[in-house]
Amino acid sequence: MLYGAIEAGGTKFVCAVGDEKGNLIERIQIPTTVPDETMPEVIRFFSEYQLDAMGIGSFGPINVDTTSPTYGNITTTPKPGWKDYPLLQTIKEEFEVPVGFHTDVNAAALGESKVGAAAGLDSCLYITVGTGIGAGAVVGGRLLQGLSHPEMGHIAIRKHPDDLYKGRCPYHHDCLEGLASGPAIEERWGKPASNLADRDEVWELEAYYIAQAIAQYILILSPQKIILGGGVSKQEQIFPLIHNQVKKVLNGYVSLPELETKVADYIVKPGLGDDAGIIGSLLLADLAYQQKG
Numbered sequence: 563m564l565y566g567a568i569e570a571g572g573t574k575f576v577c578a579v580g581d582e583k584g585n586l587i588e589r590i591q592i593p594t595t596v597p598d599e600t601m602p603e604v605i606r607f608f609s610e611y612q613l614d615a616m617g618i619g620s621f622g623p624i625n626v627d628t629t630s631p632t633y634g635n636i637t638t639t640p641k642p643g644w645k646d647y648p649l650l651q652t653i654k655e656e657f658e659v660p661v662g663f664h665t666d667v668n669a670a671a672l673g674e675s676k677v678g679a680a681a682g683l684d685s686c687l688y689i690t691v692g693t694g695i696g697a698g699a700v701v702g703g704r705l706l707q708g709l710s711h712p713e714m715g716h717i718a719i720r721k722h723p724d725d726l727y728k729g730r731c732p733y734h735h736d737c738l739e740g741l742a743s744g745p746a747i748e749e750r751w752g753k754p755a756s757n758l759a760d761r762d763e764v765w766e767l768e769a770y771y772i773a774q775a776i777a778q779y780i781l782i783l784s785p786q787k788i789i790l791g792g793g794v795s796k797q798e799q800i801f802p803l804i805h806n807q808v809k810k811v812l813n814g815y816v817s818l819p820e821l822e823t824k825v826a827d828y829i830v831k832p833g834l835g836d837d838a839g840i841i842g843s844l845l846l847a848d849l850a851y852q853q854k855g
């Protein structure tokens with residue numbers, strides 16, 4: 563099989579072709595400007611291939627209700643030109659093959675669950691901490707969605723008593739994303755997160771917030787593996803801090819080795835590195851092909 567994959571992000575579109583095992587054959591990156599500029603380049607790239615199916619993992623929020631007339635649209639983004647943009651429809655009309663469509667984080671969760679850090683397990687959670695915070699999940703071998711897709715970055719968490727930063731989520735101010743995204747770190751501390759590597763207090767506070775969220779996800783979803791990706795997670799010193807904080811928050815209540823002695827093997831880096839999203843999108847194409855969607 564030859565599949566096409568699109569990881570549609572707010573700053574760039576990664577486009578790739580590959581096979582049903584998640585092997586990438588060719589890839590390009592296209593800047594996300596406005597649809598009239600970005601999409602013709604996306605289409606040009608794939609036009610050279612005879613594809614059997616395609617998969618899209620998109621930034622959101624997106625409409626994932628297959629019965630809706632606007633299924634496959636990007637919905638409420640502030641990004642100029644992309645609000646209500648029919649991303650799935652545009653690709654389907656051009657290529658006339660089955661196309662799988664999910665959030666970027668659900669695609670990454672699928673990639674990690676099939677050929678990454680959670681291979682062999684039938685559940686996992688993939689969290690990205692970058693420009694925004696979001697998570698996707700595979701539960702019982704299926705991608706988690708219902709009324710819409712989960713929005714796990716916008717949960718309420720307890721503010722640290724010493725943290726005076728007000729938060730930057732336009733909807734909720736001090737939700738998880740409002741307090742702990744890359745831009746929130748930069749605004750709170752006055753420097754980009756990547757320039758704060760040696761400031762222990764930055765990563766202690768970040769771990770305090772991320773660990774609270776992870777504890778909630780564990781209590782609600784009980785995933786067999788938690789994968790933490792995104793730009794901010796490149797600060798690897800945060801992993802042991804998160805491991806300790808998660809143990810502290812759960813306080814022995816979920817009494818399993820994964821949450822005690824083996825926590826470092828339970829909350830891990832992406833097995834696929836930065837390719838979780840694009841490889842997952844390729845595997846979305848395979849799902850669409852199997853379902854002839």
Ligand code: ADP
Binds near residue numbers: 572691694796797
């Ligand atoms: P996006 O979320 O836009 O897809 P990223 O996951 O790379 O992209 O997230 C970008 C955010 O992550 C920015 O706020 C940036 O400051 C932060 N970031 C990127 N690289 C690093 C790094 N090495 N260390 C800390 N923060 C980083």
Ligand code: ZN
Binds near residue numbers: 716717731735740
């Ligand atoms: Zn929010």
